[in-house]
Amino acid sequence: MTHPPRSPDTPAAILQLLRQGRHKAAFKSARTAMRRHKSNPVFANLAGIALGSAGQQREALGYFRKALALDPAFHDARKNLAQTLVLCGQAEAALKPLTRLCADQPGDAGGWYLLAQARLATGDAAGAEDAAGHAIDADPKQGRAHNLRGLARQRLGRLAEAVSDHAAALRLNPRDIEAMINQCAPLSRLLRDDEALALARRAVEGDPAHAGARLALGAQLMAAGRMDDAAVQYRAILDHAPRHARALERLAALGRDRDENTLAAQVAAALKSAPKGSEDRALLGFAAARIATRQQDDTAAARHLSDANAIMATRLPHDRDRDRAHIRSSLARFEPGMQVAPHPAAGDAAGLLPIYILGLPRSGTTLAEAMLAAHGDVRAMGERATPGMLLAPLIETGADFDTEAAAAFARADRAALPGTGGAGHYTDKMPENYRLVGFLRTACPAARFICLRRDPRDVALSMWREIFDGTALAYTYDLAAMADRFNLFAEAMRHWHRVFPGDILDLRYEVLVTDPQAASQAMARHCGLEWTPQMAHPEQGDGAVLTASATQLRQPVHARSVGKWRQHADMLAPFIAGLDPELWPEIR
Incomplete structure (x- = not known):
């Protein structure tokens, strides 16, 4: 028995075209059906799916909105609209429709997942x-929700x-490549390299x-100091995708290509x-x-x-006014002459000091x-996000950092630490911690603070040449904003030197690289450590380095970058003009 041919503009026929990867044909059929069935939203939704599948996400938005208007x-159209907004970099606009969808359909695991995204x-x-948790509650076997959380x-x-x-x-799907990739960074941060x-x-x-897997492996190899092996991974990406922007940028950063x-x-x-x-164009610009x-x-x-x-x-605009208000509100909580009387539980009874x-x-x-970290009693923890995250709600709301709050912070921060292998001290070099000195000093009065000071023009040159992950360093892409920060x-x-006189060791970068023995001895004295000769030779260490400095740290200490800004003064002119000479006497 033969069946009559399926109409080309039915939902089933259009879905079949989509499954076959015939996106243009699916869009054409959906458009034809829209004209014939003007009040049916299904076809507008399918037209949007076809465009999105063909990589035309922005064009797809109008069709999803048309379906919702009908x-x-x-x-389904609301979810497709929201997901496409996220893909188009308009996640803020996706929040309202997704919040409504989850309120209307609280058991929709897919809706909660998109809201989490x-x-x-x-x-x-x-x-x-929170949203990913709802997705997991609705469907515990949804591996992508575990991954996103x-x-x-x-x-x-x-x-x-x-x-x-x-x-x-990974238990749900042992072959989940994305889960494997995402697992690498936290394992490294927990010192499980x-x-x-x-x-x-x-x-x-x-x-x-x-x-993505090759990039993750390359990053781990770079962190371990195996630069040539990392380069092999990036070149392997180019074998499949010769114009892959991130792989090209990483190879350019390594500088290991003979030709x-x-x-x-x-x-x-x-x-x-x-x-x-x-972003690809930006990555390639940094590579070039x-x-x-x-x-x-x-x-x-x-x-x-x-x-x-x-x-x-343009992609990551920096709010200078909010930045200024945020930092100054933290400073205003701690004034010179104030009495710091932490709760007994805020200190470190076990003797592990930051x-x-x-x-x-x-x-x-x-x-x-x-x-x-070359000292046997110090464990390097890198850039820890935990203190800033724990303190953010308190800073945002203006809540008191009283003795109980200090104790609660100290306990939560300590609970998030990985094992230190018996070391009595650990380092935390998160850049944003300079905003939090008052909180950190109150929570642990025995903590040690070392502040690196480098000619700001050399710092700016180094930043201007680097692309950073995340949004925390968005100010580095604007020279005027950089000067403001x-x-x-x-x-x-x-301010912190006035509030806590004698507690912070200022160390010049120029001394660090020209006389590493004197610099490391000064740090050891400040931290109550007995200096060891290995401290003057950090390039011999075998710990992982997870920041942009990974390539430089594997070389013997050198001063080649000191004063290099002079060769690029014209390029840095907007930055230099924005510096306050009262705060930066070295530029006078």
């Missing part, structure tokens, strides 16, 4: 964690819980063509096809600038850096940490 209760994209990690918990600094979430996703490296290898073995002209040509070709205003710098073409390097930073400044390494990013904090940093440190 039927405001059409939940949108919240995470807008920086609301706590809200993302793990990412939210990473942002919140709750690394052990993040590891647990990614592990849950061997596990992170093994998991990254497993991800690559599971899918050798997966660029740099070939790498330069690959970057140039990728730049020609990269969409204007895209690195190559031009090594080829001593400062004019080309400056042009590429200007273009790349402009893209990132050493907070303060300073602007690229000011030598990683090198200082490595010197301290530098002034706030100097203002904050002047």
Whole structure:
């Protein structure tokens, strides 16, 4: 018995075209059906799906909105609209429709997952964690929700819980490459570097063509100081995707290609096809600038850096007024002459003491940490997000940091620490900690503070050449905003020196790199440690380095970057003009 041919403009026929990957044909059929069935929202929704599947997300938005205009209760269209808004970088606009959807359909695991995605994209990690939890409650076997909650918990600094979430996703699907990749970062932060490296290898073995897996393995190898092995991973990505922006940027950062002209040509070709205003274009601009710098073409390097930073400044705008108000409100809580009387539980009864390494990013904090970590009684913890995350609600609401609050903070912060292997001290070099000195000193009066001071113009040059993950360093993409933040940093440190006289060791980067023995001895004295010769040779350490300084730290200490800003004064002119000479006497 033969069946009559299926009409080409029925929902079933259009879905069949989508499953076959025939997106243009599916869109054409959906458009035809829309004209024939003007009041049926299903076809507008299918037209949007077809466009989105073809990579035309922005064009798809109008069709999802059309479907919702025809039927405001059409939940699939609402989910598709929200997901597409997130993909288009409009996560804020996705929150309202998703919140409504989850209120109307509280058992819809997919809706909660999308809400978690949108919240995470807008920086609301706590809200993302909550929404992902609802998704898991609605469908415990939804591995992607466990994975997403793990990412939210990473942002919140709750690394052990993040590891647990990614592990849950892997139990549900042992071949989940994304879960393997996402697990690597928190494992490294918990000082479980061997596990992170093994998991990254497993991800690559599971899918050798997966660029994200190769990037994760490359990052782990770089952190371990195995730069040549990392380069192999990035080149493997280019075998499958010759214009992969992140792989090209990483290779340019490593500077290990024998034929740099070939790498330069690959970057140039990728730049020609990269969409204007895209992150890929910015990544390629930073890569091109690195190559031009090594080829001593400062004019080309400056042009590429200007273009790349402009893209990132547009994509990640920095709110200078909010930044200023936020920092100054923290400073205002602690005044010179105030009595600091912490609750007994706020201290550290076990004797494990933090050493907070303060300073602007690229000011030598990683090198200082490595010197301290060469001492057998110090464990390097890198950039810990936990203190800032724990204190953020209190700072935002203006709640009192009384003795009970200090004790609660100290307990929660300690609970988030990984094992220290018997060391009595640990380092925390999170850049933003300079805002929190009053809180940290109150919670643990025995804590030690070291502040790295480097010529701000050299710091700015280093920042201007770097692309950073996340939004915390968005100010680095705008020279005027960078000067404003530098002034706030100097203002904050002047304030803390007045509030806690003698508690903070100021250490010049220039001394750190020209006389590492004297610098490491000064840090040891300040921290109550017995100096050891190994502290003057941090390049010999075998600990992982998870910041942009990974490549530099594997070299013997050198002073080649001191004063390099002078060669680029014209490029840095807007920054230099914005510095306050009262706060930065070295620029007078």
